[in-house]
Amino acid sequence: MTIAEVNRAPTRLEGRFRAMVVCWILGLGSLVSWHSMLTIGDYFYNLFPLDLATTGKGGIGTFIGICVLVAAFGVADAHVQGGMVGDLSFMSPEFIQSFLAGLGASGALTSALRLITKAAFEKSDNGERKGAMLFLAISTFLEFLCILLYAIVFPKLPIVKHYRSKAASEGSTTVSADLAAAGIQTQTEDDAKLLERLSNKQLFLQNVDYMLCIYLIYVLTLSICPGFFYENTGSHKLGPSWYPIVLIAMYNVWDFISRYIPLVKCLKLESRKGLMLAILSRFLFIPAFYFTAKYGDQGWMITLVSILGLTNGYLTVCVLTVAPKGYKGPEQNALGNLLVLCLLGGIFTGVALDWLWLIGNEKF
Structure with missing residues (x-):
C-alpha cells in the first residue's frame, strides 16, 4: 500500500x-x-x-x-x-x-x-x-x-x-x-x-509564549510537589507516615480529573494572553503554601494541594493541544518536541528549587 x-x-x-x-x-x-x-x-x-x-x-x-x-x-x-x-x-x-x-x-x-x-x-x-x-x-x-x-x-x-x-x-x-x-x-x-519547512529556531520564536507557559507550569509545580509535602507541612492528624502520601494522592487525583475539563469547549482556555496570565497567577501558590503550613491545618493544606493539581493538569492540556495548530506535519512534530523540552526543563528547574523550602526549617 x-x-x-x-x-x-x-x-x-x-x-x-x-x-x-x-x-x-x-x-x-x-x-x-x-x-x-x-x-x-x-x-x-x-x-x-x-x-x-x-x-x-x-x-x-x-x-x-x-x-x-x-x-x-x-x-x-x-x-x-x-x-x-x-x-x-x-x-x-x-x-x-x-x-x-x-x-x-x-x-x-x-x-x-x-x-x-x-x-x-x-x-x-x-x-x-x-x-x-x-x-x-x-x-x-x-x-x-x-x-x-x-x-x-x-x-x-x-x-x-x-x-x-x-x-x-x-x-x-x-x-x-x-x-x-x-x-x-x-x-x-x-x-x-x-x-519549505520552518527551522526549530523559527518555530521556537513564533511560539516562545507557549514555550514559556509550559516551562513555568512545571517550575512552579515541581518546586512544591513532592519535596514540600515531605517536609513540615503544618499541623495534621494523619501522622508523618501517611500525611505526605495522602497529599500526593490528592494532587494526582485532581491533576488527572482536570485533564478532561478542556474537552468541554466552553471551558477550554485558548487565548495566548489568557494562558500566560493564568500561569503567572499560579505563583501565588508559593506564599499560600508557606502560610498554610505555618498557620493552617490539614484540611486547608489538602484543599490547596488539590487546586495545585487541578490547575497543573488543566493548563498543561490547554497549552499542548492549542500550540501545534496551524502547521504542517513536520513542524507540528518538531513543535511537540520543543514543548516537551521546555516542560522537562521546567521540571528540572522546579526540582532544583525545591530545597528552598528548607530555609528556616528547624530540621535544616
Whole structure:
C-alpha cells in the first residue's frame, strides 16, 4: 500500500476511539516509573536506600547505584514524552488530550496502589519494604505492557497510518521507519515534494509564549510537589507516615480529573494572553503554601494541594493541544518536541528549587 492509497482510504478515520484508548494507556505507562519514584518517597525517607541486593543495608555503592537508576528513569521519560507528544502533535488534538490524561492517570493509579500496598503490609515484618517492592513490580508490568502496545497495536491502527502518511507526504522524514513497519511505501526522492519547512529556531520564536507557559507550569509545580509535602507541612492528624502520601494522592487525583475539563469547549482556555496570565497567577501558590503550613491545618493544606493539581493538569492540556495548530506535519512534530523540552526543563528547574523550602526549617 502506498501513501496516496492510505490518504484516499475510506477507513482512514476508522479506529479513532481505539486510538484514543491506546494513547491513554501509553500515557499511563510512560510516566509510571516517574510517579513510582515519587510515591515511595516515604520509604526512602524512613528506610533509605531501597536496594534489592543488600535488603536495605545501604552503603555508598548502593546510593550511587540508585542515583544512576533514577537518572536512567529521567532519560527514558524525556525520550518517551518527547517522542510521543511529537508523534501525536501531527495527529488529532484528541490523541494528545488522551495521552496527557493517561499521564495524569498514572499519578492517580500509582498513588492508589501505594496506599493499598502500604496499608496491606503496614503491620507485617519489614512491611514498608515489602509494600514498596510489590508496588514497583506492578508498575514494571505496566511499563512492559505499554512497550508491546506501542510496538504492535498502535502503528497498525488505520487512523494512525493515515496521519503518519499525511505527515510524510508533507515532508516529514521522522515517520518513514514507522510507515515501513506498517507495510506502507514511503516516497522516493523522485516523487517527494520539496516543501519549505520552518527551522526549530523559527518555530521556537513564533511560539516562545507557549514555550514559556509550559516551562513555568512545571517550575512552579515541581518546586512544591513532592519535596514540600515531605517536609513540615503544618499541623495534621494523619501522622508523618501517611500525611505526605495522602497529599500526593490528592494532587494526582485532581491533576488527572482536570485533564478532561478542556474537552468541554466552553471551558477550554485558548487565548495566548489568557494562558500566560493564568500561569503567572499560579505563583501565588508559593506564599499560600508557606502560610498554610505555618498557620493552617490539614484540611486547608489538602484543599490547596488539590487546586495545585487541578490547575497543573488543566493548563498543561490547554497549552499542548492549542500550540501545534496551524502547521504542517513536520513542524507540528518538531513543535511537540520543543514543548516537551521546555516542560522537562521546567521540571528540572522546579526540582532544583525545591530545597528552598528548607530555609528556616528547624530540621535544616
